[in-house]
Amino acid sequence: MQTVKMVVTGPFNAGKTAFIRSVSEIDVVATERKISSEAEKVKETTTVAMDFGRITVDDDLVLYLFGTPGQKRFDFMWEILSEGMLGFIVMVDSTRPETFREARGILQTFRAYAPTPYVVAANKQDMPDAWDLEDMRVALRLDPKVKFMPCVAQKRDSVKTVLLELLYSILAEMEEGQS
Amino acid sequence: MALKGNLRDFTITQLLNLINMAQKSGLLVIEGPGETAKITFRQGKLAYAQLGQDDGSLASILHTTRKISQSQYQLLRQRTSQMSDKELGLLLINAGYLSQDDILSSLQVHFTEIVRRLFTWVEGFFKFEQDIYPPDGKITVRVDLENLIIEGSRQLREWEQLQEEIPSLDMAMKFTERPGTNLRSVNLSVEEWRVVSYVSPKNSIRMIARAAKMNDLEIRRVIYSLLQAGLVELVRAEGTPVAQPGRQFPTQNKDEQKSLVNKLIGRIRSL
Numbered sequence: 226m227q228t229v230k231m232v233v234t235g236p237f238n239a240g241k242t243a244f245i246r247s248v249s250e251i252d253v254v255a256t257e258r259k260i261s262s263e264a265e266k267v268k269e270t271t272t273v274a275m276d277f278g279r280i281t282v283d284d285d286l287v288l289y290l291f292g293t294p295g296q297k298r299f300d301f302m303w304e305i306l307s308e309g310m311l312g313f314i315v316m317v318d319s320t321r322p323e324t325f326r327e328a329r330g331i332l333q334t335f336r337a338y339a340p341t342p343y344v345v346a347a348n349k350q351d352m353p354d355a356w357d358l359e360d361m362r363v364a365l366r367l368d369p370k371v372k373f374m375p376c377v378a379q380k381r382d383s384v385k386t387v388l389l390e391l392l393y394s395i396l397a398e399m400e401e402g403q404s
Numbered sequence: 405m406a407l408k409g410n411l412r413d414f415t416i417t418q419l420l421n422l423i424n425m426a427q428k429s430g431l432l433v434i435e436g437p438g439e440t441a442k443i444t445f446r447q448g449k450l451a452y453a454q455l456g457q458d459d460g461s462l463a464s465i466l467h468t469t470r471k472i473s474q475s476q477y478q479l480l481r482q483r484t485s486q487m488s489d490k491e492l493g494l495l496l497i498n499a500g501y502l503s504q505d506d507i508l509s510s511l512q513v514h515f516t517e518i519v520r521r522l523f524t525w526v527e528g529f530f531k532f533e534q535d536i537y538p539p540d541g542k543i544t545v546r547v548d549l550e551n552l553i554i555e556g557s558r559q560l561r562e563w564e565q566l567q568e569e570i571p572s573l574d575m576a577m578k579f580t581e582r583p584g585t586n587l588r589s590v591n592l593s594v595e596e597w598r599v600v601s602y603v604s605p606k607n608s609i610r611m612i613a614r615a616a617k618m619n620d621l622e623i624r625r626v627i628y629s630l631l632q633a634g635l636v637e638l639v640r641a642e643g644t645p646v647a648q649p650g651r652q653f654p655t656q657n658k659d660e661q662k663s664l665v666n667k668l669i670g671r672i673r674s675l
Contacts, residue, residue: 227654229664248675282671286664311652311665330568333638337572340640341652366631385672392669399662 230289231391232306233276234331235316236324240348240378241292242276244316247384249278249290303331307338312391316378317365319347319355325364332365342394346376346387407532411436416522417556419530424448424549431536436528441518444538450547452538453515462489462507462543469510471502488541512545516552523556524563524621559621566624569631573610573620576641577603577627580634590635599626600635608641 233241276292291306307313313335317328328345335343347361356364358375367373372390377383411434419432427448434441439456454460463484467477484492496502538544592600595618602612613623630636653661 227664229653229668248672280671280675282667286667288668288671309652326565327568330571333575334571337575337640381675385675388672389669392665392672396662396665396669399658399665402658 227286228289229286229311230291230309231388232291232293232310232313232335233316234293234303234313234335235348236318236327236331238321239316239318239324239328240376241316243378244314244346244348244376244384244387245276245278245290245292247379247381248280248388250281251279303334304338307335310339310341312342312344312395314387314391315343315345316348316376317345317361319349319361319375320352322356322364325361329365342391342398344372344374344387344391344394346374346378348376348378350375351377407530409530411526411528411530414530415560416525417553417560419532420519420549420553420556423532424553428532428534429537430532430534432530432532434522434525434528434530436522436525441522443515443519443522444536444544446537446544446546448549450515450519450549450552451544452542453518455518455521460542462492462511465514466502466507466510469513471506471510488539489543490541493543507543508545511543512547515545516547519552520555520559521619523559524619526563563621563624566621566628569628570609570624570638573613573623574608574641575638576605576608577612577630577636578605578639579603580637590633595622595626596630599623599630603630603636605639605642 233244235241276290278290278292280288280290282288291310293303293306315328315332315335318324332343332345345365345367347356347358349355350358358373362369362373365373372394374387374390375383376387416434422428423432423445425448429446429448430444432441432443432445434443441456442454443450444452458464463472463477463480466472467474472480480492484495487495493504493507496507497504595616598616599612599618602615607615609623609627613620616623618626627636631638653664655661655664
């Protein structure tokens with residue numbers, strides 16, 4: 226059995242667990258715990274180790290999706306999770322501009338770990354107070370070449386689009402490398 | 405009983421707050437990143453501070469705070485090496501070189517500067533032992549901690565923000581490719597120019613900090629302003645070993661790898 230992996234990262238409450246849940250064929254092996262910190266109580270639980278989803282491609286190939294823990298104190302896990310990844314997705318909560326700076330930091334950290342392709346997904350674009358994509362691109366200081374797309378992590382089609390864009394980037398980089 | 409702990413669990417600001425509120429007297433030893441600080445308090449006020457290998461002598465503090473010149477410092481070291489700080493202070497006052505205020509304000513500046521530096525320490529161990537004071541010959545001061553705590557909290561917030569912005573000092577910088585940006589027309593401070601002169605994907609931020617003699621906080625501040633102005637962007641430092649990406653594909657054959665990615669694309673489309 227051949228296995229490959231992709232990593233889904235981003236700040237706390239960006240929607241990483243929901244993203245993996247939308248496409249995983251197994252119940253996501255989530256390691257969620259009740260949040261004890263009042264400051265971070267924008268939701269009831271958070272991922273403390275990692276999320277783990279699976280997509281079987283055929284009898285011989287499986288894609289694993291790993292979600293990084295959301296809270297900063299677990300960032301020691303990032304480097305371990307990033308090892309051997311085909312690429313990564315940075316999830317950003319479009320409704321919480323106070324997390325944009327952290328998202329930039331996470332993106333830079335992952336780029337430093339491994340020079341693999343990545344895409345940035347603006348999650349919660351269906352919410353009324355979601356930031357406009359172009360404004361977010363400026364706030365996140367993303368280069369125009371970086372793939373940045375809207376996302377609603379609960380919707381499978383939206384998640385599929387993000388995953389496909391990452392795979393297209395991986396393919397494009399392989400073709401560039403060969404030419 | 406000594407109060408012991410880890411700075412991860414109990415920050416410098418919380419420690420100073422405790423010492424201030426409980427009006428504690430004694431010695432706080434902090435083993436930080438690469439050096440050790442020893443701070444003495446009397447009734448909740450800063451009395452004395454010493455950092456790392458610094459000998460903490462009055463002569464060296466007066467020299468650091470520019471109250472005496474290099475040659476005067478050398479002379480004092482040769483001729484007064486057997487004297488205590490109190491004896492030396494008295495000698496300098498009686499000889500009319502310095503006033504008592506000069507000496508006390510120098511010590512205050514030096515000690516508070518050491519405490520300020522501690523606010524950037526987020527890793528390390530601390531131990532507070534009651535009723536331990538510096539040797540008799542040392543001159544102590546009485547500095548209220550409130551302002552230092554407020555300033556420290558502010559600095560800590562800034563430090564946390566800067567760490568989020570620039571998470572690793574092993575990254576390098578390069579000038580952004582924005583046509584029309586003329587660096588000469590931008591008003592930069594002396595520190596910013598010093599850093600700008602080293603900007604190259606070959607130099608990690610850590611190397612630049614060392615060359616420009618800046619601590620972590622100072623270099624992060626400068627780089628943050630350069631990033632905000634859109635003059636530079638962070639890149640992986642050239643020549644640094646690339647983090648071993650591990651085995652990405654189960655096969656090394658490029659065609660098989662492409663076929664594998666195409667299979668993944670097909671599968672995701674079919675979901």
